[in-house]
Amino acid sequence: DAKTTQPPSMDCAEGRAANLPCNHSTISGNEYVYWYRQIHSQGPQYIIHGLKNNETNEMASLIITEDRKSSTLILPHATLRDTAVYYCIVRPLYGGTQGNLIFGKGTKLSVKP
Amino acid sequence: DTAVSQTPKYLVTQMGNDKSIKCEQNLGHDTMYWYKQDSKKFLKIMFSYNNKELIINETVPNRFSPKSPDKAHLNLHINSLELGDSAVYFCASSQGRGSPLHFGNGTRLTVT
Numbered sequence: 105d106a107k108t109t110q111p112p113s114m115d116c117a118e119g120r121a122a123n124l125p126c127n128h129s130t131i132s133g134n135e136y137v138y139w140y141r142q143i144h145s146q147g148p149q150y151i152i153h154g155l156k157n158n159e160t161n162e163m164a165s166l167i168i169t170e171d172r173k174s175s176t177l178i179l180p181h182a183t184l185r186d187t188a189v190y191y192c193i194v195r196p197l198y199g200g201t202q203g204n205l206i207f208g209k210g211t212k213l214s215v216k217p
Numbered sequence: 218d219t220a221v222s223q224t225p226k227y228l229v230t231q232m233g234n235d236k237s238i239k240c241e242q243n244l245g246h247d248t249m250y251w252y253k254q255d256s257k258k259f260l261k262i263m264f265s266y267n268n269k270e271l272i273i274n275e276t277v278p279n280r281f282s283p284k285s286p287d288k289a290h291l292n293l294h295i296n297s298l299e300l301g302d303s304a305v306y307f308c309a310s311s312q313g314r315g316s317p318l319h320f321g322n323g324t325r326l327t328v329t
Contacts, residue, residue, distance in 0.1 A: 136315070145323075146322050147322045148309075150318065195315075205318060206262075209259075
């Protein structure tokens, strides 16, 4: 079972920041927070991941709370092409199941003009 | 220059047939995976291969078998297809422990 909880859907106006929350209250010390998205009819796309520090790349920013029990993915200037299902996943770095991404239901983000 | 490519994109077949889905990655990754996305859109891992060795095998029927002729390929063979096998199958690859997975665009399998 997925160890994360996300709202089922969110709307965002084009050009505005999209803030997608995720709860992972049972996260372990060796587990990273990963974000993927799936645009309709495509494979999941990696966005960003982090352990405890905030992270930023060309796609998004990841803000992880100090207690690591929740995080927020930020798309700074959402476009229509960002409409997708966004998955928050906790994943252990080491161990036999380290590649076992467990996908939950995700958040369906709709970016509107 | 597609990183992870799967063929075919669509596969329609009858119950009882045997079929294969091919996957190739040109990223130089050492681990490859197969995921299944069912009609409810849940993505679940089926297999992964690391250096030609199976390291994850979830509770998948033995009618499904992964075959890896080399590091760049992980093909999925399915015997005696059933209606419940209808789904989208995604191949993925990663380099080493803990690195992000790169997914292909999926193969939609329909069993009639």
